[in-house]
Amino acid sequence: MTPPKSFYDFTLQFHQDLDVVHPGWAETPDGRNQIYEDFRQGYGDQAVRELATFCEKLLADKEIDLGSLWFKESKADWVIQDEGVRFLFNDFLRWKTSLS
Structure with missing residues (x-):
């Protein structure tokens, strides 16, 4: 499955924001939410x-190795394992739901 442009934009923004957000970004919803909000502000609703939609499709396939997809397709230099990508996508979806 070819990722949409928003995936590339998100991974690039994600990587850039890692340097801006405090070191404990991964453990705090505020740090992660700021990354998501930066993406929303930069690229739109x-x-x-x-x-x-892309995250939902990927998460529905329990066999897909999201870590490999991230490594192959991401614009970020940061390597994330399969479990981490699943967490990130699920967390992003929870954040998006909270906007409605």
Whole structure:
């Protein structure tokens, strides 16, 4: 499955924001939510919806190795294992739901 442009934009923004957000970003919803909000502000609500749809499709496939997808397709230099990508996508989807 070819990722949409929003995936590339998100992973690039994600990587750039890691340097801006405090070191405990991964353990705090506020740190992660700020990354998601930065993406929303930079790329718009349509990109958020497009990325959410892509995340839902990927998470529905229990066999897909999201870590490999991230490593192969991501614009970030940061390597994340399968479990971490699943957590990130689920967390992003929870955040998106909270916007409604």
